[in-house]
Amino acid sequence: xxxxxxxxxxxxxxxxxxxxxxxxxxxxxxxxxxxxxxxxxxxxxxxxxxxxxxxxxxxxxxxxxxxxxxxxxxxxxxxxxxxxxxxxxxxxxxxxxxxxxxxxxxxxxxxxxxxxxxxxxxxxxxxxxxxxxxxxxxxxxxxxxxxxxxxxxxxxxxxxxxxxxxxxxxxxxxxxxxxxxxxxxxxxxxxxxxxxxxxxxxxxxxxxxxxxxxxxxxxxxxxxxxxxxxxxxxxxxxxxxxxxxxxxxxxxxxxxxxxxx
Amino acid sequence: xxxxxxxxxxxxxxxxxxxxxxxxxxxxxxxxxxxxxxxxxxxxxxxxxxxxxxxxxxxxxxxxxxxxxxxxxxxxxxxxxxxxxxxxxxxxxxxxxxxxxxxxxxxxxxxxxxxxxxxxxxxxxxxxxxxxxxxxxxxxxxxxxxxxxxxxxxxxxxxxxxxxxxxxxxxxxxxxxxxxxxxxxxxxxxxxxxxxxxxxxxxxxxxxxxxxxxxxxxxxxxxxxxxxxxxxxxxxxxxxxxxxxxxxxxxxxxxxxxxxxxxxxxxxxxxxxxxxxxxxxxxxxxxxxxxxxxxxxxxxxxxxxxxxxxxxxxxxxxxxxxxxxxxxxxxxxxxxxxxxxxxxxxxxxxxxxxxxxxxxxxxxxxxxxxxxxxxxxxxxxxxxxxxxxxxxxxxxxxxxxxxxxxxxxxxxxxxxxxxxxxxxxxxxxxxxxxxxxxxxx
Numbered sequence: 001x002x003x004x005x006x007x008x009x010x011x012x013x014x015x016x017x018x019x020x021x022x023x024x025x026x027x028x029x030x031x032x033x034x035x036x037x038x039x040x041x042x043x044x045x046x047x048x049x050x051x052x053x054x055x056x057x058x059x060x061x062x063x064x065x066x067x068x069x070x071x072x073x074x075x076x077x078x079x080x081x082x083x084x085x086x087x088x089x090x091x092x093x094x095x096x097x098x099x100x101x102x103x104x105x106x107x108x109x110x111x112x113x114x115x116x117x118x119x120x121x122x123x124x125x126x127x128x129x130x131x132x133x134x135x136x137x138x139x140x141x142x143x144x145x146x147x148x149x150x151x152x153x154x155x156x157x158x159x160x161x162x163x164x165x166x167x168x169x170x171x172x173x174x175x176x177x178x179x180x181x182x183x184x185x186x187x188x189x190x191x192x193x194x195x196x197x198x199x200x201x202x203x204x205x206x207x208x209x210x211x212x213x214x215x216x217x218x219x220x221x222x223x224x225x226x227x228x229x230x231x232x233x234x235x236x237x238x239x240x241x242x243x244x245x246x247x248x249x250x251x252x253x254x255x256x257x258x259x260x261x
Numbered sequence: 262x263x264x265x266x267x268x269x270x271x272x273x274x275x276x277x278x279x280x281x282x283x284x285x286x287x288x289x290x291x292x293x294x295x296x297x298x299x300x301x302x303x304x305x306x307x308x309x310x311x312x313x314x315x316x317x318x319x320x321x322x323x324x325x326x327x328x329x330x331x332x333x334x335x336x337x338x339x340x341x342x343x344x345x346x347x348x349x350x351x352x353x354x355x356x357x358x359x360x361x362x363x364x365x366x367x368x369x370x371x372x373x374x375x376x377x378x379x380x381x382x383x384x385x386x387x388x389x390x391x392x393x394x395x396x397x398x399x400x401x402x403x404x405x406x407x408x409x410x411x412x413x414x415x416x417x418x419x420x421x422x423x424x425x426x427x428x429x430x431x432x433x434x435x436x437x438x439x440x441x442x443x444x445x446x447x448x449x450x451x452x453x454x455x456x457x458x459x460x461x462x463x464x465x466x467x468x469x470x471x472x473x474x475x476x477x478x479x480x481x482x483x484x485x486x487x488x489x490x491x492x493x494x495x496x497x498x499x500x501x502x503x504x505x506x507x508x509x510x511x512x513x514x515x516x517x518x519x520x521x522x523x524x525x526x527x528x529x530x531x532x533x534x535x536x537x538x539x540x541x542x543x544x545x546x547x548x549x550x551x552x553x554x555x556x557x558x559x560x561x562x563x564x565x566x567x568x569x570x571x572x573x574x575x576x577x578x579x580x581x582x583x584x585x586x587x588x589x590x591x592x593x594x595x596x597x598x599x600x601x602x603x604x605x606x607x608x609x610x611x612x613x614x615x616x617x618x619x620x621x622x623x624x625x626x627x628x629x630x631x632x633x634x635x636x637x638x639x640x641x642x643x644x645x646x647x648x649x650x651x652x653x654x655x656x657x658x659x660x661x662x663x664x665x666x667x668x669x670x671x672x673x674x675x676x677x678x679x680x681x682x683x684x685x686x687x688x689x690x691x692x693x694x695x696x697x698x699x700x701x702x
Contacts, residue, residue: 046338077480078476113515117526120526187534191529194528200519203365212514221486222494249477255469
């Protein structure tokens with residue numbers, strides 16, 4: 001922080017303390033405060049939206065990635081056993097395609113229509129907050145100058161030129177503050193009004209991308225079925241597969257090396 | 262570790278060191294070594310299968326949760342926003358997006374339903390894939406113990422053999438040695454038996470394990486596949502069935518997005534407060550950002566904004582005009598006077614006179630040397646020219662003039678080009694300032 005900035009901070013802190021103590025009157029602009037609260041509500045909602053939008057993509061990626069690793073593992077199991085019947089291969093291929101093509105082709109549109117617009121919208125907030133901060137500082141400056149003027153009026157100084165000078169300074173502080181205050185009071189509602197047209201298209205895009213993803217993922221997965229014995233589906237439905245798993249597990253447990261002996 | 266186990270470990274230590282460095286005689290059974298290698302693979306793969314199925318399960322759940330949360334968040338955006346929550350009439354000026362909220366609710370309902378439908382399917386991954394893999398892992402742990410035991414027995418076997426050999430090789434044996442030899446023979450006998458027992462057992466049963474594992478993985482995989490297929494089928498079915506009038510589900514995603522989006526982004530960015538920091542308001546802000554941009558934080562991802570302070574902004578830009586700390590030449594350049602003279606006579610923008618990276622260095626140091634003395638105004642008598650400050654300006658270097666908007670500045674020296682630096686006097690201080698920050702009166 002520069003020296004000038006530091007001096008200002010110290011000065012403003014003093015003013016805040018005096019305000020708390022009731023020494024300096026505080027200006028309240030209700031209209032502005034309403035707008036600021038509205039802005040805070042929108043900020044919170046938009047930030048949450050940003051988090052969720054990213055989370056969805058991450059979860060999607062995590063899903064296909066672990067699918068792929070499962071496929072690799074299963075392929076390795078099979079490969080080791082030397083019984084390549086094509087099923088594990090075609091499964092692996094299906095999930096690899098799902099990861100490589102479906103996700104990659106979804107990634108771009110998702111970024112341009114969902115992630116980036118939301119991120120961009122959220123990126124306005126630091127600027128606005130900076131502006132709000134500045135306005136608050138200027139307000140403090142103004143209140144301080146006003147208090148000074150009041151004091152001089154109540155208790156005139158020896159130097160007669162001091163009052164008009166302070167008054168002028170107070171006037172300037174007021175102008176600076178009001179410029180910022182007006183800007184915020186007029187522009188925040190405009191931005192709030194824009195939020196729906198700004199973010200709404202992203203919602204639709206998200207739903208549509210999901211739709212497409214589900215359709216593609218299903219069709220890719222379904223392709224593997226042709227390599228499978230049609231009976232297995234029935235076996236799965238009947239729970240035979242699970243019984244088989246249990247049975248083999250028991251056989252493994254019965255091995256003497258597994259401590260059965 | 263028990264005392265017995267510990268003392269065994271001590272006894273075996275020399276032999277295991279020998280084995281590590283491949284000294285002396287070590288038993289190597291190629292058949293077993295290969296089986297052991299496969300067993301290790303099986304171990305890691307089972308673990309991976311277990312971990313990944315779990316991760317998969319979590320990811321699908323996470324995906325659905327994010328969908329729900331997203332629709333909740335967007336509903337929050339659609340809701341009318343009031344600054345006075347307790348006052349219902351304050352909502353009237355912001356209608357929000359009621360159709361959007363309805364669509365959110367419908368969508369959320371569908372995803373919730375989907376989640377409910379998928380829950381048992383996902384549960385099945387838990388019970389039918391993760392748990393068996395878990396159990397297999399338990400069994401493998403026991404087998405691993407057996408393998409460790411075999412390794413120990415092998416150590417004993419090698420150790421006793423080495424002792425026996427040493428005794429046998431002794432030329433002259435004392436009675437004590439004879440006794441030891443007798444004992445060593447017995448030890449070798451026992452160790453051989455034990456080692457062979459475990460070695461043969463593992464050699465016999467590990468292949469059986471591999472065989473069984475193959476049989477184990479097949480139904481497991483098929484089951485997993487069908488579960489997955491079911492999950493995707495459900496997802497597909499449910500999502501396909503979305504019939505929310507609010508959405509146009511037919512058109513191309515990106516095209517429709519662009520169409521619906523229209524110029525909203527531009528409109529939002531036309532608001533000064535959305536670029537307060539960058540285009541700011543005052544040069545001080547610019548200077549601050551300039552410092553930031555050195556840290557690589559310039560908002561590069563916002564093409565609408567100038568990412569570098571040096572890049573000229575369009576002239577049509579609303580004021581304040583394109584001034585930046587970096588484009589201002591340091592007053593300390595030895596030839597500033599000349600540069601100024603040239604620029605004023607040739608009408609070259611002052612900012613143009615900085616080709617060197619000196620200005621960047623100056624900005625980095627933020628401590629420019631004092632400027633050369635200002636030339637005295639030549640013709641004071643010819644009525645003093647005055648200007649009114651349009652914006653605040655804060656000195657960025659020694660010799661700059663600080664003023665606030667509204668101040669009346671006496672012009673000491675100026676050029677015909679408002680984009681250059683002029684010299685003026687205010688509050689009794691003389692200094693330089695950007696000409697386009699004032700309005701000549």
